[in-house]
Amino acid sequence: MLLAAVSKPIPRGGHWLPMLLRFHHYCSFYPQNMAGAPSSPLTTCVVNTSDGVPGAKIALSLHRLDTNLMIWTMIGVGTTNEDGCCPGLISQEAFVPGMYKLRFETGLYWERLGKTSFYPYVETVFTIQNPAQKFNLPLLMSPFSYSTHRGK
Numbered sequence: 387m388l389l390a391a392v393s394k395p396i397p398r399g400g401h402w403l404p405m406l407l408r409f410h411h412y413c414s415f416y417p418q419n420m421a422g423a424p425s426s427p428l429t430t431c432v433v434n435t436s437d438g439v440p441g442a443k444i445a446l447s448l449h450r451l452d453t454n455l456m457i458w459t460m461i462g463v464g465t466t467n468e469d470g471c472c473p474g475l476i477s478q479e480a481f482v483p484g485m486y487k488l489r490f491e492t493g494l495y496w497e498r499l500g501k502t503s504f505y506p507y508v509e510t511v512f513t514i515q516n517p518a519q520k521f522n523l524p525l526l527m528s529p530f531s532y533s534t535h536r537g538k
Contacts, residue, residue: 425473427481429522430488432470436528437499440470444495448475451485458487481517488512488523496529503529510534 428448432441444466449458461480464472475488493506510523522537 426475427478427517427520428475428486429471429473429520430466430475430525431472431522432466432490432525432527434470434495434528435526440468441466441495441525441527442468442470443498444470445491446472447489449487449489450482451487453484478517481514483514483517485511485513490525490527492527492532501529505530505532508532508534512536 430446432444433439434441446464446466447460448462448464449460451457452459462475464475466472488510490508490510492508493503496503505527508525508527510525512521512523514521520538523534524537526533
């Protein structure tokens, strides 16, 4: 069962890449959100690379830039599940071309784990030109670094 393989922590000092590859595969093909609604065209997954585990229970918010007022409008909120995924961010109908921002409340996550973090939050800004495509924005993080990329 893939879910069990994803949620097993990697021992300290172990290599997190195999776990990330399983995790990315799981999140990329996640068919629907937990409520059974159709899948979102935009998903995200968080990996705690310092401990080799999914980033569970991380609050996040999705924003779209209002180009007339040049301000960010919050269009959705979510929390990563036990597998570090947040599949139901936005409906296909609401997903239109534009500039988006995904904000992860990473400081609160590290605080819950009893760790100090350099980043109180992480914001990833990206442009959607073709909303018919699927987008996965994984966040790989440790208390003192992070990276992200566009997955499918």
